[in-house]
Amino acid sequence: MLRVFRIQRFNPEREPRQWVDEYTLEVSEDDKILDILLKIRDEVDTTLGFRASCAHGVCGSDGMMIDGLNRLACQTFVGDIPGRKPINIAPLKGVPVEKDLIVEMDPLLDKVKSVNPWVVAKEHEPGERELLMSQEDFEKIEDMTKCIWCSCCTTSCPSLWSDSDYLGPQALVMAARFILDTRNEDAEKVIEKVGGLDGVFRCHTIGNCTDACPRDIDVTGAIAAVKKVLLQGIDNEDKFSNIVWEKSDEKE
Amino acid sequence: MEALRLRFKTNQVRAMNKHQYDVIVIGAGGAGLSAVAAIPKGLKVAVLSKLFPFRSHTGAAQGGISAALGNLEEDNPLWHAYDTVKGSDYLGDQDAIIQMCNDAPDAIFDLERKGLPFSRLKNGKISQRPFGGHTKNWGEAPVRRACHSADRTGHMILHTLYQQALRRDTNFFDEFQVVEIITKDNSCCGVVAVKLSTGERHVFHSKSVILATGGYGRCFKVTSNALSLTGDGMAICYQKGIPLQDMEFVQFHPTGLHPLGILITEGARGEGGILLNSRGERFMERYAPSIKDLAPRDIVSRSIYEEIKAGRGIDAKDFVHLDLTHLGRKLLDEKLPDVTGFARTYLNIEPADEPIPVKPTTHYAMGGIPTDVDGRVIIDPDGGVMHGLYASGECACVSVHGANRLGTNSLLDLVVFGKRAGQHASIYSESSKLSELPSDAGYDSESFLQQVRSNTRGPKVYEIREKMQEIMMDYCSVFRNQEGMKKCASLLSELREDFEKVTISDKSNFYNYEMMAAFELSCMLDVSEATLHGAMLRKESRGAHSREDYPDRNDQDWLKHTLCYQEKGNDPIFKFKDVNLGKFEVKARVY
Numbered sequence: 001m002l003r004v005f006r007i008q009r010f011n012p013e014r015e016p017r018q019w020v021d022e023y024t025l026e027v028s029e030d031d032k033i034l035d036i037l038l039k040i041r042d043e044v045d046t047t048l049g050f051r052a053s054c055a056h057g058v059c060g061s062d063g064m065m066i067d068g069l070n071r072l073a074c075q076t077f078v079g080d081i082p083g084r085k086p087i088n089i090a091p092l093k094g095v096p097v098e099k100d101l102i103v104e105m106d107p108l109l110d111k112v113k114s115v116n117p118w119v120v121a122k123e124h125e126p127g128e129r130e131l132l133m134s135q136e137d138f139e140k141i142e143d144m145t146k147c148i149w150c151s152c153c154t155t156s157c158p159s160l161w162s163d164s165d166y167l168g169p170q171a172l173v174m175a176a177r178f179i180l181d182t183r184n185e186d187a188e189k190v191i192e193k194v195g196g197l198d199g200v201f202r203c204h205t206i207g208n209c210t211d212a213c214p215r216d217i218d219v220t221g222a223i224a225a226v227k228k229v230l231l232q233g234i235d236n237e238d239k240f241s242n243i244v245w246e247k248s249d250e251k252e
Numbered sequence: 253m254e255a256l257r258l259r260f261k262t263n264q265v266r267a268m269n270k271h272q273y274d275v276i277v278i279g280a281g282g283a284g285l286s287a288v289a290a291i292p293k294g295l296k297v298a299v300l301s302k303l304f305p306f307r308s309h310t311g312a313a314q315g316g317i318s319a320a321l322g323n324l325e326e327d328n329p330l331w332h333a334y335d336t337v338k339g340s341d342y343l344g345d346q347d348a349i350i351q352m353c354n355d356a357p358d359a360i361f362d363l364e365r366k367g368l369p370f371s372r373l374k375n376g377k378i379s380q381r382p383f384g385g386h387t388k389n390w391g392e393a394p395v396r397r398a399c400h401s402a403d404r405t406g407h408m409i410l411h412t413l414y415q416q417a418l419r420r421d422t423n424f425f426d427e428f429q430v431v432e433i434i435t436k437d438n439s440c441c442g443v444v445a446v447k448l449s450t451g452e453r454h455v456f457h458s459k460s461v462i463l464a465t466g467g468y469g470r471c472f473k474v475t476s477n478a479l480s481l482t483g484d485g486m487a488i489c490y491q492k493g494i495p496l497q498d499m500e501f502v503q504f505h506p507t508g509l510h511p512l513g514i515l516i517t518e519g520a521r522g523e524g525g526i527l528l529n530s531r532g533e534r535f536m537e538r539y540a541p542s543i544k545d546l547a548p549r550d551i552v553s554r555s556i557y558e559e560i561k562a563g564r565g566i567d568a569k570d571f572v573h574l575d576l577t578h579l580g581r582k583l584l585d586e587k588l589p590d591v592t593g594f595a596r597t598y599l600n601i602e603p604a605d606e607p608i609p610v611k612p613t614t615h616y617a618m619g620g621i622p623t624d625v626d627g628r629v630i631i632d633p634d635g636g637v638m639h640g641l642y643a644s645g646e647c648a649c650v651s652v653h654g655a656n657r658l659g660t661n662s663l664l665d666l667v668v669f670g671k672r673a674g675q676h677a678s679i680y681s682e683s684s685k686l687s688e689l690p691s692d693a694g695y696d697s698e699s700f701l702q703q704v705r706s707n708t709r710g711p712k713v714y715e716i717r718e719k720m721q722e723i724m725m726d727y728c729s730v731f732r733n734q735e736g737m738k739k740c741a742s743l744l745s746e747l748r749e750d751f752e753k754v755t756i757s758d759k760s761n762f763y764n765y766e767m768m769a770a771f772e773l774s775c776m777l778d779v780s781e782a783t784l785h786g787a788m789l790r791k792e793s794r795g796a797h798s799r800e801d802y803p804d805r806n807d808q809d810w811l812k813h814t815l816c817y818q819e820k821g822n823d824p825i826f827k828f829k830d831v832n833l834g835k836f837e838v839k840a841r842v843y
Contacts, residue, residue, distance in 0.1 A: 042714035046766040047758045054478040056514045059307040099763045118415035119367025132376030
């Protein structure tokens with residue numbers, strides 16, 4: 001079948017403003033949007049700019065706005081946008097565009113880096129080779145550790161669109177993971193980073209982030225866990241045991 | 253390609269931005285970041301990657317990383333070493349293998365302390381599961397050795413190492429494509445890189461360089477590899493007279509999602525999944541009676557092809573079924589969530605209810621840049637080194653994988669040998685001075701880039717790339733024979749000629765992916781040449797290299813490594829290097 005792809009373009013060397021190019025291609029429902037973009041770049045317009053690498057949803061390079069929603073081009077199929085209407089493809093919102101579908105990564109990475117997203121290992125229990133962790137504690141953080149840093153969540157967040165200083169969901173998911181990781185000696189330092197004016201309380205539980213996540217992470221739930229830690233404080237005797245881990249409504 | 257380079261005679265090398273460092277790391281996947289973690293803080297380090305580090309393909313590894321921790325049952329690093337030697341079809345160097353398997357437990361605990369969220373056992377220790385070719389008591393039965401984080405072990409390794417690199421405030425140059433290594437009198441003194449966003453050329457002048465650039469699965473039509481895996485690091489060495497070792501050995505993973513080639517982890521069979529043919533037979537019982545579906549990958553891939561050849565592919569087509577339905581939804585969700593997700597996303601199949609169509613997919617390069625156990629790049633059969641140049645991970649050939657790699661050993665390889673390369677490069681850099689750059693530094697890559705830019709009438713990059721991928725898949729994959737490969741060689745040299753006229757329409761310097769694709773294609777043509785000619789030369793079947801016209805292993809003539817040297821304008825030439833044997837006796841390989 002023939003489908004029309006309307007791709008938002010930008011090349012400051014050619015034109016100061018964004019424009020839209022239309023491509024009409026013979027495609028099948030099973031074609032991934034990434035396949036279409038690669039085909040256009042190979043055969044039609046080699047100047048089309050977009051990032052891609054693994055092509056199966058684990059590297060996070062090709063997050064973009066497809067038919068109005070943030071998703072990975074390699075996980076989205078032509079058939080996911082039913083009907084015959086043109087398929088709109090645009091870069092992620094809320095961060096400066098560099099070229100076509102390529103956005104600046106630095107503002108996004110700076111947010112994540114600012115929350116100290118790493119483990120500073122505690123001492124071992126005597127006689128043990130590894131830092132013991134229960135499967136239960138692992139499961140508390142497992143959902144968040146799936147994050148591939150594609151930024152689909154952060155760039156779908158209206159709070160970020162209106163205030164670019166807001167940390168945003170991606171950084172907060174990382175914060176949740178390193179606050180709740182029972183092996184992290186420096187969990188409190190992470191907590192200190194997320195409580196400020198641009199921190200977790202800018203989240204208004206809109207939920208776009210959870211819908212946008214291509215890894216099905218319960219982003220809103222992770223942010224709620226961070227809020228809870230900040231509000232209830234940390235009981236040093238039994239750290240974080242008061243956190244009830246609740247999944248927000250499952251995505252469709 | 254060389255003709256192309258020579259034809260372009262100019263001394264007008266564009267001005268370059270210059271940087272000076274003690275150590276330069278090229279590639280920021282598991283190997284590169286493991287090296288970074290091992291470099292003392294006093295040294296000035298830069299990490300260059302053509303991607304953002306956390307996009308690297310280590311992140312796609314699924315099933316696990318092996319170490320004889322013995323968390324569930326008795327295990328022993330020597331059993332692990334024995335399995336690896338046998339898995340390598342005795343071509344792996346035994347000293348390196350024993351080193352790797354002995355270092356494995358500490359490597360796991362080190363990752364654990366860096367924050368890697370391993371799946372856990374009830375007692376809080378790291379969970380382990382069975383994997384292909386990993387056995388107890390010298391091949392008796394499968395053993396639980398693969399430490400894992402659900403089925404996203406590589407993702408966790410990559411992100412954990414990147415997080416720790418951030419903690420160290422590492423100096424990253426993201427989206428820099430390295431196009432040339434700079435060598436002088438058998439020592440390496442830096443690299444030339446192109447900044448993707450501006451097209452600017454940068455010289456990174458350094459005391460040592462660690463290459464960790466990954467494999468070249470994209471030379472083949474069906475692959476589990478990322479678009480970025482185009483053999484760049486291997487090719488830029490090959491172009492400078494450094495040999496490539498054992499390039500004929502390419503691993504085809506038996507369970508790529510049909511028809512896309514996306515990886516379904518061997519861990520799926522580790523958890524109890526089985527392969528079925530069109531008659532519903534568990535055919536691996538016939539090919540590997542003792543460990544069946546958990547036989548090493550070369551054997552399982554060949555067995556699948558044998559079934560297909562005999563007309564027992566599903567619907568008489570070129571795939572078989574991976575059946576996970578008997579494992580139950582709970583186990584799939586807990587232990588194999590990502591791969592079941594792939595089946596749902598890409599094939600609309602529910603693995604808890606119906607079998608997954610799979611076929612072999614190009615997965616891993618056993619061969620690569622020859623190194624010793626400290627990552628030092630070796631340039632001749634006697635072990636002479638290129639001073640200051642290191643390689644680790646898939647782009648290197650230590651060789652711990654020999655003719656066939658066991659599942660989980662690639663993650664172990666990159667952690668263990670990435671670290672060793674980082675340590676040794678640090679010692680080297682601490683005790684040496686920056687050597688002066690040669691006057692022609694950067695000349696070759698500049699000639700190449702300018703030539704591609706100035707070509708006006710010729711084939712497009714994708715046209716040559718697609719043909720190359722097709723012929724490599726058709727003639728140089730799971731089964732090979734002289735006739736087919738001869739044909740492939742003549743087609744490949746035609747493609748190389750075509751490539752001299754390759755024409756790009758994007759002449760800008762601003763995110764010029766077409767130019768980068770042309771460079772990557774030049775790399776793929778180089779490594780395809782080395783792979784194909786190595787495969788033609790090796791007249792035996794061993795591990796992943798399976799010759800229909802020479803079906804048996806021939807230890808008398810071929811128990812040796814090949815070193816492939818580029819011969820400008822001609823077929824490559826080969827030298828041979830001894831295999832480091834020793835502890836484990838060379839025997840017939842039966843499972």
